[in-house]
Amino acid sequence: MLYENRKALREVCDKYEESHPDIKIELTYRETEELRSNFQSSAIGGSGPDLIYGPSDQVGPFAVMGIIQSLDELFPSSFFDQFLSNAVVRFQEKTWMVGDGVGNHLMLMFNKELISTPPESTDELIQMGKSLTKDLNGDGIIDQYGLVWNFTEPFFYVPWIGGFGDWFINDDGSPNLNTKSNENAFAFIKSLRDEHRIIPKECDYETANALFKTGRAAMIINGDWSWGDYRDKVDFGIAALPMVSSTGDFPTPLVSTKGYSINVHTTGEQLSHTIDLMTYLTSPEVQLHYVRRLNVQPSSLAALAHPNVQSNSLLNQNADIIKKGRPMPVVPELRAIWDALRGEYQSVLAGTKDPHAAAVESQRKAIDQIKTMNVVIEPGVQGKFIKGLLFLFIAALGIVFWIKKKIYLRSFQENKFAYLMLLPAFLGIMSVIIFPFGYNLIISLSNFSLRTFKHWEIIGFHHFASVLTDGGFYSLFGKTIIWTVVNVSFHVSLGVFLAVLINRTLPAKRTFRTLLIIPWALPQYIAALTWRGMFNQEYGSINLILNQLLNMSPIQWLSQPVEAFSACIITNIWLGFPFMMVVALGGLQSIPKEMYEASQVDGASRWQQFWNITLPMIKPVMIPAVILGTIWTFNNINVVWLVSNGGEPSDLTHILVSYVYKAAFNLYRYGYAAALSMIIFLILSMFTVVFMRRSKLDTVV
Amino acid sequence: MSKKIETLFIFSFLVLFTLATLYPALNIIGISLRTDDAFQSRSLALWTSESSFRSYVTLFLKTDFLTWMKNSFLVSFVVTLTGVVLASTSGYALSRFNFMGRRAVLSSLLMTQMFPATMLLLPFFILLAKLKLINSYLGLIIIYSSTALPFCIWQMKGYYDTIPDALEEAARIDGCSRFSAFTKVILPVSAPALVITALFSFMASWSEYVVAAIVLQDPGLYTLPLGLKSFQASLSTQWGLYAAGAVVVSIPVMILFISLSRFLVSGLTVGSVKG
Known part of the structure; x- marks a missing residue:
């Protein structure tokens, strides 16, 4: 609001x-x-x-x-x-x-200083757009656009489907995306950007808004909610979205x-x-x-x-x-349709799919998602069986406890002090972490979803099976592994490298140490949003710097899958290396100077010293840090979610945790999301056990 | 001679690297000094002719920023205190005593970090609603303290492990009780680790948003991240205000980190091996 x-x-x-x-x-x-x-x-x-x-x-x-x-x-x-x-x-x-x-509908708004009468058809729009998209100072970069808007979002796109004839949703709430109109609309938006070049390559809502408000865009497609914001800044006029010249129909914005x-x-x-x-x-x-x-x-x-x-x-x-x-349709299915459309539409814009394939695929996906969203799995025999099993398990726990109560009691009496010291923290953790964990375990075995919101029941391992048989899970898992491995290796190598450099006798040693901690100190969500701004294709500092220093052409960081994923990784590397650096610095300080002196006498080179003394000596402190770092990175949703704006483009930048979030809160699939979380938990537990065994570090625990 | 050149080389590398690292932070400051609309600009300069401190003035005079700040300080203070007390005692128990269930407790502490936090939100909410703790700081404080605890306990336990047992044995011979040996002998030498624990507990509550958003509903109770987020409406963000707020929110954490960076290096022992 x-x-x-x-x-x-x-x-x-x-x-x-x-x-x-x-x-x-x-x-x-x-x-x-x-x-x-x-x-x-x-x-x-x-x-x-x-x-x-x-x-x-x-x-x-x-x-x-x-x-x-x-x-x-x-x-x-x-x-x-x-x-x-x-x-x-x-x-x-x-x-x-x-x-x-009433309203909330899109329209064409134009800057009266640049345009006297708004375009009435798309042909006119393109023509006007071309004459208004200008490089004003002759440096080869466009300074003023004919048209800007948040065109990658489905809400800002669907009016055009209407303009090409069909509508994206049927009256009964089913999707209608596999249409010629949808294909034509896909192609039309793409041509505005690539062929006629009257809109910027990457343009989210904020960018469009800022360009229009500062007079650097002649027209914007936006809703009535923005009037108040523009009123004091631009002398603007409003008009309907221009008629589609090839069909003679007007685009149909959603009115809600x-x-x-x-x-x-x-x-x-x-x-x-x-x-x-x-x-x-x-x-x-x-x-x-x-x-x-x-x-x-x-x-x-x-x-x-x-x-x-x-x-x-x-x-x-x-x-x-x-x-x-x-x-505006009010059916819950709308979300699934938006979601399917968003992904395919962004693929078209990224150039990885042609309009026809995207139209077919978006329809299939929408139907698929509506099905999974609406399905109610009835509790069958398995459900009863699992319920019984859970009950037995709890009963068994109780019996074991009863039988062994004497031993427990004695142990308690022997170590009363230790137990009392532990108790308050244990109660806190118990209520805040163990209870939710148990709750999730139960939810993961239930049919909790949109349709069973208030009366869900235990159904068994359906969600686990559907996670593990879905090919999507394995590609997400693969991405999560890449994400974790790349991040943690950079964190550790960069951290150790910097620690070794800083640990030498250097002027202003303390200052470096202090300044290099700053990424860690900055609140994560603020840092992530700042990086997102810095990755903007035209106005972000990263492309500007690459362009000015290396003369590189701008990279589309946020609209291409690989680039967007790299952007998330870069951000997270930046956020995470200080922690490892500090841990490594602590480890380095415990190494006695004599060891280096002795090896110097033996004629060891710097490199040999690093491999034979430094690394083995800091290994014991680094390994627990690596385990924790891996777990934190694996489960870090903030960076991926904020930098890629929830998985854009086309949900290709998700890692497992961000997908859990999406499944639970976007598609109302609580049971499925809980099962996926349990699987993540199991993966990480296995990793930790194996890693600790391998590094002979089970003594830590 | 070659040593000097090497040092110079390393020094200049570190200067460049540090500058690159600081750039994003400086970038936020730059945005906070611009007007809202200059958010999208091709200039890399941090200070331009249009820059001003207007956003900061608005922030303090025209919004509830000071209230949010007060709330955040209150919550973070209590969380830090609870965190330090609970982590120092339970870390001690885990380091010094070999009791039944010790290993189970230690592994389960590590395991708590493995569950995706987003899925804990719904049960949190149900729990708090049942206990009538929605819209109260108590609920928020319980959640914050407990989520930061596992790491803090591990961290304290790791530090105690590096302190020789002989220290409190000597005190016990002098007639100290178990507890006073702990408070009088062990705690004072554990200062670096205590400081780190405090820092982590503080961080866990100071900039936390997601849990605060489900627990607090009354704007009078908002903490800083919630307040900051309210500048960021999905269809019109007041970027200048948001960035200025972000800068001010980051300052206390920065000050803490910078003044404690000495302890960070000596006190952060994420479970080092005994011996």
Whole structure:
């Protein structure tokens, strides 16, 4: 939610609190994705906010999971009649959300200083784009683009499928991606970038936004939410997305509403307060306030009839643009379709697939993912068997404990001091790590997913089997191994190398040591996001430096699979080497100087000294660090997720842990994700045992 | 002579390497000094004619940054204290006593690091909701202290292993109890390891985001990472503010690291072998 929108919401809430002194409204913000995953978690825990405000497409999943309540019983039907029909969100014959505005749709915005009348067709768009994409200072680099937008995201792409004739989703929620229109739209976007060159090669939302705001892009495709941000900075006009010249059809942006739903756990008096608040927040009075503050297209019929809205030329124009759009689907299947489309579309843009193959593949993937998302595995005999087994196991534990209780008791009495010292930490770790671990073990054996959100059952080893028989797992595993091996070897070799250099008699030795620790000290998420910015193809410092120092042509770091994965690895190497350096420095300090002196007398070279004295002497400290480093790297989700923006391009930069996250929170496959986590856990345990045996270090434990 | 040239060579290499290493950190500072819209720029300069400290002024005067900072300090302080107390005692038990289950405890400590943390979130939440600890610092503190503990215990145990047993035996002969031998003799000589444990516990809570995001819902309770993230709306990030916040968040950690780097080298014994 934009900052300005939050402020406006707070203003209307303050007003409500003034007239209802006994009620205090607490506002808490989460970004769309997090809102979803956090609300899911809190609903399982039986709590969460009473009123949830968000985009209409979350209604499907929330309703299926049963974590929001149907509004039909809570409000009189006359209440719903006060709104435009697309602001009253219905799913499976029930009403789940009421919007306080309509829109959220894409349109063409143009800088009036550069363009007087916006293009009406794609031919005109390309022509204008070409004349406006310019190298202003003659250094061979383009300084001003004709058109920019976040074109790699499906939401910003699907309007064009409509412009080429078909739609990407059928009315029943099934995907419709294997169409000529989808192929043509793929090819069209690619031609804008590669053939006509009127859009930048890599352009995420932030880049597009910044270019348009600073007058370095003549046109942008963006939604109505951005008006407030542009208002003071650019003199802009709005228009519908230009008609596709070859078909004569207009692109169809998705039109949705943002609105309020009520938590299923809200009951009694709290519920009647919530209903009252929701009535207020969707009232014409509040909507007119938003019109004034933010230029939001109202959803209330009374607000629409108000002279302030009638005379607002921006909103009038906007209403015409909305007419060209299509409503945002609310079915939960939408996520699976987005996901399939995103991957294939990014492959087309990366040049690794042709439009036809991508269209076929995206349809197949979407159908596949919808199937896995919706499947409910019934607990069969195996489920009962496993349940019995679990029960027996716990019983056996209890019996063993009972039989041996005397020995335990004696041991406790003998070492009372040790046990008491250990107890508080043990309790903490027990509750925070062992309980969740047990919980996951059970979930991994269950059919916990979107459709069984509230009543899952134990089904057995299905998820383990499906992980291990899926070829995708092995390629992810391979990538994770590459990721871990490359990272850890660089961490260790760089760390030891630097430690040896720093450990010599050098001027400013301490300063080096201190400064080289900084990557470790910087909070990881801040560092990762900074690196992502530095990898931007046109504006990131890395390409700029490569270009200025080595005269290299820019590398597409973030949109090609191998490059993107390398970018993640580079970032993580940077983050991880200081730890190894510090450990190695500690090890080096324990080596007595006499050893080197003695070997010098024997005529050993530096290199020989390093191999024969330094390495063996620091090995005992390095090995535990390597084991820990390997485990941490293997399970490091932050860097991969943040640098590659959740696996882009085409989900090709995932390692096992980031895939677990995606499976659990993106596709609602909790059971599957838990099974995968258990497998990761087993892999790492085996690694540790083997590695410790091999290095004869089981004495550590 | 050749030795001097070598030193010069190594010195200049280290200077270049350090500069390259510091660049990303300097880059954040550069962004924090620019205006929001200059985020995408082709200039490599950190200070341009448009640079100003405006973001910092806004950060402190117009946002709740100071509240978040206070909250973060409170949480991190308690977590650090708990971490140090619990890790120092249990590390001692594991280093000095050979009791039943010792090996099991040590291996399970290592094993806790092997489970993907993201999958722990859901059970965390259920647990806290059952205990009515959602939206409270207590819940957050319990989770932070316990997640940092396994590493800290290992680390403390490794350090105690390097201290000869004779030390507390002497104290015991002088009539000290077990516990006072531990507090009066062992703890003082373990200062470097204690400092590292404190540093790790502090780090685990100071910049943690994911758990904080599910536990804290009331903006009045937000810690720094949560507050910082609120500048970063998915469709319009206030980059100047975000970067300025990031710089300020990093400063305490930097100061700690820099002032403690002496201890880091001597105290970080990730489980070195006894003897």
